[in-house]
Amino acid sequence: xxxxxxxxxxxxxxxxxxxxxxxxxxxxxxxxxxxxxxxxxxxxxxxxxxxxxxxxxxxxxxxxxxxxxxxxxxxxxxxxxxxxxxxxxxxxxxxxxxxxxxxxxxxxxxxxxxxxxxxxxxxxxxxxxxxxxxxxxxxxxxxxxxxxxxxxxxxxxxxxxxxxxx
Numbered sequence: 001x002x003x004x005x006x007x008x009x010x011x012x013x014x015x016x017x018x019x020x021x022x023x024x025x026x027x028x029x030x031x032x033x034x035x036x037x038x039x040x041x042x043x044x045x046x047x048x049x050x051x052x053x054x055x056x057x058x059x060x061x062x063x064x065x066x067x068x069x070x071x072x073x074x075x076x077x078x079x080x081x082x083x084x085x086x087x088x089x090x091x092x093x094x095x096x097x098x099x100x101x102x103x104x105x106x107x108x109x110x111x112x113x114x115x116x117x118x119x120x121x122x123x124x125x126x127x128x129x130x131x132x133x134x135x136x137x138x139x140x141x142x143x144x145x146x147x148x149x150x151x152x153x154x155x156x157x158x159x160x161x162x163x164x165x166x
Contacts (some may be wrong), residue, residue, distance in 0.1 A: 001036040004046055004074065004115040011069030015063065020051035023127070034089040035096065035162075047089040049082060093162045095147060107154060114156075118149050 011028060012019065019029035034047035057065075059079040067075050082088075107114060121127060127143040148159040 001038075004037070005031065005033065007051070007070055007074055008048070008066070011066045012050070014069030015062075015065030017065065018053040020053055032088060032090065045077075047093065049088050049090075064090050092099065095159060095161045098158040098160065100158065102154060102156060104154040107151065111151070114151050121146070122149055136163060 004136050008031065009019075012029075015066045019031070021027040022030055030049075030051035032049045034049075037043040037046065052062075059081070063079050070076070121143075124143060126141060127146075129140045131138050131140075145161050146158065147161050148157070150157045
């Protein structure tokens, strides 16, 4: 996440675009990612709200200027203007799809066990996870967050809801 943010910041500067900065003692560019990609995970798409000063160019032109400064494998693929009362991208995201690659020989060997466990999970109304944090046991109810769970050849596809509230 931090590397992507730094690459976009550099590319914007190289493209001659000027950020709108926050106010205060340590101003920073107003760029907000809808969700941070965790360390060790690959993302097929990042969403960000980026505030720039007086763009005076069409989105396609701006994308070209930014993409010219991005490293290979990273590109801005879509862009639109946010109006003052528009929702941020973080507010619009409905969920995430994760693909967990599994050794195919293990999936084939234990396919019935995997499928049975997935069915039990999806049929349950509750599923709690326990973990230790700062010497205390934290219990999280995760079942409402999982919209779908499917076993494909060689991978587990997990669809999560972005709604984390009550």
